[in-house]
Amino acid sequence: MGAQWKAKPKEAAANARGKLFGKLVKEIMIAARNGADPDMNPKLRLAVQQAKKASMPKDTLERAIKKGAGLSGEIIQYERTLYEGFAPHQVPLIVECLTDNVNRTVAEIRVLFRKGQLGTSGSVAWDFEHLGMIEATPNSAEVDAELAAIEAGAQDFEASEDGDSLFYTEATDLDAVCRALPEYGFTVNSAKLGYRAKNPVTLSGSALEEVEAFLEALDNHDDVQNVYVGLSV
Template identity: 70%
Template sequence: MGAQWKTKHKMDAANARGRIFTKLAKEIMVAARNGADPSMNAKLRAAVEAAKKASMPKDTLERAIKKGAGLLDGPVNYETVVYEGFAPHQVPVIVECLTDNKNRSAQSMRILFRKGQLGSSGSVSWDFKHLGQIEAVPTSADADLELAAIEAGAQDFEQGEDGEVIFLTESTDLDAVAKALPDFGYEVHSAKLVYRANNPVSLDDAARAEVEAFLDAIDNDDDVQNVYVGLA
């Protein structure tokens, strides 16, 4: 969920990797403000796991941790800002920014939402669930998916496209479930809080293409960290 509108091979691979590493580094820096030891910092641990999955170079990862913890180049001043509104055809959108300049982000969102409608806080989030999402893969052929979900404390699960399993949790249970899953035969690749639409909108091809162009423009903004959309 989130960036599911993206078409494969749309972006040059090197540019795409660079953007992914930049976003992951920002998440690591913000998480590391609460401690540079992943074993003692659940948010940092999840960010580090996501960076390793994306094959972020070790020196880049370690530098982000040190910078976020204030051990390098002074303090990090990124803040999370959430915007809500509608893409064309009244498709609900939630945008999470991680920014060091809220005025710049606000101006960018006002411009980017001109082809849609920028709303106030709560204008669309009421129609989304805020929950934990864990991506994991079985470590053995006899791993019991349903048992793992129940015993680890997940609320639900679904099969991914590439053999992975998506475990869904209450937002407060994300770290506990992620820690428990390895005991039941699952290796965790990522664990994060996400928004999922309750009533995603279905569109014809022409309208969907218009919405996808709108979402791509938002996602390409340097301050944007995550985009969640109610699009079926």
């Protein structure tokens, strides 16, 4: 029992790593449709950066690029789909999926929404902003996140408790801001287009626990790439 108990955290870490790689591979394949050269394809460059930050093996990364660009002889088509609705306690959310079978995915998402409410397209999107999101780490304590945001062309930023910053950009400025931030003392950890809630709901106690369990079940689905939630703790 002792040996099994000690192995569990390792197994959980391996599963989490595998799930992360699976999501990153899908993003790389989607981005590589517009070209296999990251220097000429901004979306692919950002996806490759995230994969490298996650320590994805080089052969896995190269294989994903070739598949996505149609250079491997394999035909695998992923489609990006969005689902809108509410978690328990009327918490709005947008679920972003990448799937090779839309009918299967929508059926399984409906099941996961049994404790919430799956809405129609546009039912909650109006309450979210579509923008670029860049997570970055300051290279020293003297770095000024507000100044970096202004100089790099970001629209806004948030500082987290661990010292990192989340920079928000116009959707069209994501790549440019990513390139500029290192000049102002930040190392970019990840960058993507996403959604930020305009009017987040505040919850606590058992209500918060119920929503967190709902969100965890969604996030564990293989086709779910991102879950954007209007929740303030």
